[in-house]
Amino acid sequence: MRLHRNLVFAVIDTLHLIFNEGKYADKEISNTLKRDKRWGSRDRGFIAETTYDIVRWKRLYSEIADVNEPFSRPNLFRLFTVWATLRGIEIPDWKQFEDTPTRRIKGRFDELSKITKYSESIPDWMDELGRKELGKLWEEEIKALNEQAKVILRTNTLKVTPKKLQIQLDEEFIPTKPIKGYPEALELYERADVFKTDAFKKGYFEVQDASSQKVAHALNLEPGMRVIDACAGAGGKSLHMAALMQNKGQVIAMDIFSNKLKELKRRAKRAGAHNIETRLIDSTKVIKKLNESADRVLIDAPCTGLGVLRRNPDAKWKLSPEFLADIKKKQQQLLQNYSKMLKPGGLLVYATCSVLPSENQLQVQEFLNSESGDGFQLQKDEKILAHKSGFDGFYFAVLKKSK
Numbered sequence: 001m002r003l004h005r006n007l008v009f010a011v012i013d014t015l016h017l018i019f020n021e022g023k024y025a026d027k028e029i030s031n032t033l034k035r036d037k038r039w040g041s042r043d044r045g046f047i048a049e050t051t052y053d054i055v056r057w058k059r060l061y062s063e064i065a066d067v068n069e070p071f072s073r074p075n076l077f078r079l080f081t082v083w084a085t086l087r088g089i090e091i092p093d094w095k096q097f098e099d100t101p102t103r104r105i106k107g108r109f110d111e112l113s114k115i116t117k118y119s120e121s122i123p124d125w126m127d128e129l130g131r132k133e134l135g136k137l138w139e140e141e142i143k144a145l146n147e148q149a150k151v152i153l154r155t156n157t158l159k160v161t162p163k164k165l166q167i168q169l170d171e172e173f174i175p176t177k178p179i180k181g182y183p184e185a186l187e188l189y190e191r192a193d194v195f196k197t198d199a200f201k202k203g204y205f206e207v208q209d210a211s212s213q214k215v216a217h218a219l220n221l222e223p224g225m226r227v228i229d230a231c232a233g234a235g236g237k238s239l240h241m242a243a244l245m246q247n248k249g250q251v252i253a254m255d256i257f258s259n260k261l262k263e264l265k266r267r268a269k270r271a272g273a274h275n276i277e278t279r280l281i282d283s284t285k286v287i288k289k290l291n292e293s294a295d296r297v298l299i300d301a302p303c304t305g306l307g308v309l310r311r312n313p314d315a316k317w318k319l320s321p322e323f324l325a326d327i328k329k330k331q332q333q334l335l336q337n338y339s340k341m342l343k344p345g346g347l348l349v350y351a352t353c354s355v356l357p358s359e360n361q362l363q364v365q366e367f368l369n370s371e372s373g374d375g376f377q378l379q380k381d382e383k384i385l386a387h388k389s390g391f392d393g394f395y396f397a398v399l400k401k402s403k
Contacts, residue, residue: 001089007046010035012076014051018314020070025055025314041193049148054083056146056313059121064108081105120146125321133356137385141355144387149310151188152179152391154208154236156271157243162186168199182210183217184240203270208236211307211384211394215300215351216240218382218396223248225295230254230338235264235276237300242273251276252294254286290341296349297342301331303352303359307386307393324358331359335367339376345403348376355385355393364397375402 014032017023029051033044054061061082062068067075077096084091085105091097112118117127120142130138153176155162166176166186174194176186186205194200194207216237221227221244229238232253241251253276255261261278268276279286304324305315335350342348350367352359361381367373381397 001087003084003089003092004043005094006036007039007043008080010047011050011054012073012080014047015054015076015079016071016073018051018055019058019076019317022318025052026312045191050080050083052148052313054079056316057083057121058317059123060109060112060118061121063112063118064105082109116142122316123319126316126319129321129324129356133358137387140387141385141393144385145306145309145355145393146313147310149209149308149392150390151191151194152208152210152213153186153188153194153205154213154240155184155186155205156203156239157184158247158272159202160204165199165204168204169194169197172197172199179210182213184243185210185213201270203272206236206239206267206271208240209308209311209394210391211389212236212353212392213240214382214384214394215298215349215396216244218349218351218398219296219298219347220398221245221296225249226252226293227296227298228252228254228290228294228338228341229298229300230341231298231300231302231334232264232278233257233260233300235260235267237298238264238276239267239271239273241298242268242271242276245275247273247275249275252279252290253277254279254281256281284337287337287341292341292343294341295343295346297338297346298349298351299334299338300351301334301359301363303327303331303354304356305353307353307355307384307395310386310392324356328358328363331363332366335363336370336372339367339372339399339401342401344375344401346401347379348399348401349396350399351394351396353392353394355383355395360395360397364399368399376400377402 010032014028017028018025029048061079064082065078067078081100082105085102091100117124155165169176174192175189179185179187223246227241232238232255235253238251238253253264258280264278304319309315339348350364376399379398379400384394386393
């Protein structure tokens, strides 16, 4: 593999924004890719994957390169040198790469590979927390969460069957395969820009991980129901619910961020999902108005996102123990307050994209033991670990409210 100066410099510029200015990796990579119209899919793939790789392995690479944050430009080149050396890529004789200690890089890598916090490139506190909460499973789980995520699509059954979508994507040179046990899911054989396809523009699918696709099914939906998606965000699960309800009944998609609900409206229009109504939560009145009005309530709670580190590797460096403490309080408040919108006899699903029991089973237990949880019974819950499923780490619990 031959390195091209403009592509390497694009990676370095993007790393500077992510590491030194605290920007989000996905947004900055997306902005960088728009910089030069002449870049082909291979060039863009190199920039995106190399940047994500260096973000993912930041702790390991900076330890090998013996550099600390904030990273100067020469130090960012040193991180890049470690990345390239470990992949067996020949280092060009540019001045930025003078005196590359190839042998020392490989030696340090061998030494550090024996220590989890370096080999899996995570902060000390995260390693300690993972061991405390997951015990022996932590090492396998964090290893799986450092692998590149698969691209999974969810067929929009309001418009097309999975089989027809598969044929359509084949015609656009994107081969896929169904996944057993996930009725609407298709997995790409290799990464591709699916958003440029006609199938996407026609609203035939959304990109949604297989684990996340389990959540709407857990609600046991029927056409004609009134369903509340209480933390809808940009609405991936709301769209899935609308499809499972065959556009009949009502999905009330709620969030505290108006920009996310605006994006949801745009997606719903493309998907042909007519039974979704968005509501901004700008006061407690919005929740009170819906007291005991819904057949189903989904609380897809904000969380650490530890189960989706493969997609957001920069979250490793943005998370903190303080954030975890705050988010756990928030999760419990949401369970206590939003559960009131459920009718007697209805089902509540609590879900997170975290693998930590303290955000999952323990939150549900605390709710059931509280006054607000009186009258709720746990029907089932599912802990999805990335190293066992091959998909994102996830959790959901189904609670029934007695009549």
